[in-house]
Amino acid sequence: xxxxxxxxxxxxxxxxxxxxxxxxxxxxxxxxxxxxxxxxxxxxxxxxxxxxxxxxxxxxxxxxxxxxxxxxxxxxxxxxxxxxxxxxxxxxxxxxxxxxxxxxxxxxxxxxxxxxxxxxxxxxxxxxxxxxxxxxxxxxxxxxxxxxxxxxxxxxxxxxxxxxxxxxxxxxxxxxxxxxxxxxxxxxxxxxxxxxxxxxxxxxxxxxxxxxxxxxxxxxxxxxxxxxxxxxxxxxxxxxxxxxxxxxxxxxxxxxxxxxxxxxxxxxxxxxxxxxxxxxxxxxxxxxxxxxxxxxxxxxxxxx
Amino acid sequence: xxxxxxxxxxxxxxxxxxxxxxxxxxxxxxxxxxxxxxxxxxxxxxxxxxxxxxxxxxxxxxxxxxxxxxxxxxxxxxxxxxxxxxxxxxxxxxxxxxxxxxxxxxxxxxxxxxxxxxxxxxxxxxxxxxxxxxxxxxxxxxxxxxxxxxxxxxxxxxxxxxxxxxxxxxxxxxxxxxxxxxxxxxxxxxxxxxxxxxxxxxxxxxxxxxxxxxxxxxxxxxxxxxxxxxxxxxxxxxxxxxxxxxxxxxxxxxxxxxxxxxxxxxxxxxxxxxxxxxxxxxxxxxxxxxxxxxxxxxxxxxxxxxxxxxxxxxxxxxxxxxxxxxxxxxxxxxxxxxxxxxxxxxxxxxxxxxxxxxxxxxxxxxxxxxxxxxxxxxxxxxxxxxxxxxxxxxxxxxxxxxxxxxxxxxxxxxxxxxxxxxxxxxxxxxxxxxxxxxxxxxxxxxxxxxxxxxxxxxxxxxxxxxxxxxxxxxxxxxxxxxxxxxxxxxxxxxxxxxxxxxxxxxxxxxxxxxxxxxxxxxxxxxx
Numbered sequence: 001x002x003x004x005x006x007x008x009x010x011x012x013x014x015x016x017x018x019x020x021x022x023x024x025x026x027x028x029x030x031x032x033x034x035x036x037x038x039x040x041x042x043x044x045x046x047x048x049x050x051x052x053x054x055x056x057x058x059x060x061x062x063x064x065x066x067x068x069x070x071x072x073x074x075x076x077x078x079x080x081x082x083x084x085x086x087x088x089x090x091x092x093x094x095x096x097x098x099x100x101x102x103x104x105x106x107x108x109x110x111x112x113x114x115x116x117x118x119x120x121x122x123x124x125x126x127x128x129x130x131x132x133x134x135x136x137x138x139x140x141x142x143x144x145x146x147x148x149x150x151x152x153x154x155x156x157x158x159x160x161x162x163x164x165x166x167x168x169x170x171x172x173x174x175x176x177x178x179x180x181x182x183x184x185x186x187x188x189x190x191x192x193x194x195x196x197x198x199x200x201x202x203x204x205x206x207x208x209x210x211x212x213x214x215x216x217x218x219x220x221x222x223x224x225x226x227x228x229x230x231x232x233x234x235x236x237x238x239x240x241x242x243x244x245x246x247x248x249x250x251x252x253x254x255x256x257x258x259x260x261x262x263x264x265x266x267x268x269x270x271x272x273x274x275x276x277x278x279x280x281x282x283x284x285x286x287x288x289x290x291x292x293x294x295x296x297x298x299x300x301x302x303x304x
Numbered sequence: 305x306x307x308x309x310x311x312x313x314x315x316x317x318x319x320x321x322x323x324x325x326x327x328x329x330x331x332x333x334x335x336x337x338x339x340x341x342x343x344x345x346x347x348x349x350x351x352x353x354x355x356x357x358x359x360x361x362x363x364x365x366x367x368x369x370x371x372x373x374x375x376x377x378x379x380x381x382x383x384x385x386x387x388x389x390x391x392x393x394x395x396x397x398x399x400x401x402x403x404x405x406x407x408x409x410x411x412x413x414x415x416x417x418x419x420x421x422x423x424x425x426x427x428x429x430x431x432x433x434x435x436x437x438x439x440x441x442x443x444x445x446x447x448x449x450x451x452x453x454x455x456x457x458x459x460x461x462x463x464x465x466x467x468x469x470x471x472x473x474x475x476x477x478x479x480x481x482x483x484x485x486x487x488x489x490x491x492x493x494x495x496x497x498x499x500x501x502x503x504x505x506x507x508x509x510x511x512x513x514x515x516x517x518x519x520x521x522x523x524x525x526x527x528x529x530x531x532x533x534x535x536x537x538x539x540x541x542x543x544x545x546x547x548x549x550x551x552x553x554x555x556x557x558x559x560x561x562x563x564x565x566x567x568x569x570x571x572x573x574x575x576x577x578x579x580x581x582x583x584x585x586x587x588x589x590x591x592x593x594x595x596x597x598x599x600x601x602x603x604x605x606x607x608x609x610x611x612x613x614x615x616x617x618x619x620x621x622x623x624x625x626x627x628x629x630x631x632x633x634x635x636x637x638x639x640x641x642x643x644x645x646x647x648x649x650x651x652x653x654x655x656x657x658x659x660x661x662x663x664x665x666x667x668x669x670x671x672x673x674x675x676x677x678x679x680x681x682x683x684x685x686x687x688x689x690x691x692x693x694x695x696x697x698x699x700x701x702x703x704x705x706x707x708x709x710x711x712x713x714x715x716x717x718x719x720x721x722x723x724x725x726x727x728x729x730x731x732x733x734x735x736x737x738x739x740x741x742x743x744x745x746x747x748x749x750x751x752x753x754x755x756x757x758x759x760x761x762x763x764x765x766x767x768x769x770x771x772x773x774x775x776x777x778x779x780x781x782x783x784x785x786x787x788x789x790x791x792x793x794x795x796x797x798x799x800x801x802x803x804x805x806x807x808x809x810x811x812x813x814x815x816x817x818x819x820x821x822x823x824x825x826x827x828x829x830x831x
Binding site for chain 2: 103106107239
């Protein structure tokens with residue numbers, strides 16, 4: 001490593017375009033959400049413009065980074081910077097999920113029992129006659145207001161017992177996602193051994209498994225909304241269930257998209273060498289991270 | 305390929321691009337640092353103007369100038385703008401300018417993302433400020449935006465507030481990742497961890513805190529958004545949630561956040577006191593360990609903001625003791641600063657004046673924090689002006705004085721010119737007097753029972769409120785002088801030497817003044 005090869009990029013238009021895209025995106029999102037009841041509102045177009053310009057900017061920005069890399073402008077030091085940067089980004093994602101898991105643990109251990117009159121705090125709540133008759137359990141199928149403001153669900157997504165295990169989608173989702181972590185690892189081994197065919201094949205399988213996961217998750221949501229009456233509006237169980245699994249599903253889509261881009265780069269452009277493939281490695285780290293989050297979800301949202 | 309590489313060699317000798325695009329498209333850490341610093345100064349003036357609206361209203365009891373609804377919007381925006389627009393970007397700007405120079409790196413590790421982190425901010429604050437003109441007015445629930453005030457009872461502009469917080473958070477996370485990666489990966493050979501300047505250490509720890517807690521804030525505002533618009537019940541007991549859950553999540557972010565706003569100040573003050581004492585800093589490694597302990601403890605003290613919400617007794621005790629424990633590493637730092645000055649050959653240039661004021665006044669703010677940490681006492685002090693006095697003591701003569709000290713200390717290196725020492729001292733004394741006249745009386749009215757966040761108050765608080773308002777206007781007006789001094793220095797003045805200060809140590813003083821557009825194209829030699 002010598003500083004002579006250190007590459008400080010030229011001025012770049014991408015950052016300011018990216019900032020502008022984010023501005024359009026959040027302005028559009030806020031106005032659209034505030035006008036959900038207003039059919040005449042056209043603020044959704046700002047949102048679309050934001051999305052389009054965001055994806056366009058990202059596309060050209062990443063294309064530029066890849067070009068610079070292929071032109072040999074990246075020093076080893078810069079490559080290390082990408083590695084550290086990705087690791088810290090994943091740490092920030094961990095903390096994002098931590099907020100939602102924290103909320104789950106808090107309502108399960110404290111808020112719901114207190115609302116039913118348990119513990120010192122609960123005694124206070126029942127002493128003033130609030131939420132009489134509310135019983136603490138998890139998953140909570142009733143709400144403290146007995147569905148006055150919230151719609152009650154008939155059935156939860158929890159473990160149905162061994163008798164129904166095979167019809168239980170989360171189990172299949174777990175199998176699919178855990179296998180995909182293995183296949184992405186096989187792809188990595190293939191790439192390291194210079195076996196591009198193996199790399200492409202296993203990466204393709206991984207992307208396929210990601211699609212299956214998203215499909216199963218969609219089926220599960222459909223079942224929840226159509227047959228169980230379980231919605232975002234079903235009190236705290238529905239809130240935590242859909243926010244945790246929903247954000248996870250969103251991350252699966254992002255991770256799957258990243259892996260699909262890597263696959264396309266390998267198949268159509270012949271990118272990645274056995275010793276030089278951090279783009280793929282970063283995407284696969286992300287994929288393993290998404291997998292670990294699912295294991296936590298499976299334990300704390302579905303099983304326990 | 306080699307042609308491209310050679311081209312870039314030439315770039316190092318080029319100066320900045322001409323015109324506006326220099327600032328829009330820049331990837332240079334010094335340009336981006338300058339952008340951050342000017343942005344934060346603009347926000348400081350806007351947030352300061354809001355503070356003056358608040359103090360004008362509180363000049364006398366009774367309603368005089370603004371409607372209570374508008375008053376609420378002012379206290380909310382004042383807090384948000386000063387924290388997310390004033391103090392944090394100022395520290396990021398200083399990190400941009402100084403970290404690469406201090407560790408002998410050519411630039412930040414990820415220069416384009418660096419530019420993105422900055423340019424998100426003007427957009428985010430445009431959204432936040434535009435909410436003033438929306439139906440129902442700007443956010444009016446205080447900077448802590450407790451549910452249900454910020455959910456069930458919030459104005460429609462809360463949606464814009466939520467999304468602007470989202471992109472501010474993205475900016476902070478990217479900025480912090482850049483700082484961590486720069487420090488971990490870009491140090492010149494020989495700059496080992498325990499040889500890093502303390503400002504660099506303080507920013508390494510700060511960046512870690514930022515990456516850990518900004519996503520939690522994003523989670524909190526996302527839950528708000530879902531509760532408001534999509535029927536979830538995270539913060540609504542009727543659905544099985546709990547408004548107190550909001551406070552837990554918010555303060556899990558919020559307490560590390562207050563250390564994010566003070567740790568870089570610790571770094572700055574250590575450098576300045578060392579320089580003007582003409583001695584080596586006392587206890588370097590204990591300074592590092594103290595900052596690390598403060599950062600780690602900051603994750604387990606959040607509920608001391610919530611002693612009166614009805615926590616179980618065990619929780620009250622735990623958070624009380626954990627909070628008091630923070631006084632130990634903080635005490636180590638204050639001791640070390642004083643020990644550095646002990647028997648040094650002190651001179652009192654403007655940066656040193658601000659740094660000494662920092663040590664004294666920050667300690668006052670720290671001690672009032674210790675009073676607030678005592679659970680039974682806090683039952684009395686909670687949400688009174690005593691709390692307002694406490695956190696303004698750590699933020700204004702704490703964080704903001706350290707930023708001003710840093711500007712006076714490094715501006716000769718940035719601009720190549722010395723500032724006007726006479727005006728600098730005048731600015732210091734006006735600020736020092738202004739700050740104390742503003743905030744010291746708030747301890748008294750707080751202990752006497754005046755609640756915070758109300759536009760009106762009982763008659764017995766009238767005298768000290770009047771004094772406080774006079775101080776606030778004095779402090780506010782003196783910042784115009786600061787602007788004048790900075791502009792005057794940038795425009796011209798006595799040329800600074802490379803060393804600038806007789807006792808200054810560190811790599812940034814080995815390069816020319818003003819620092820060349822690209823520093824350290826080859827790694828400097830460090831022993």
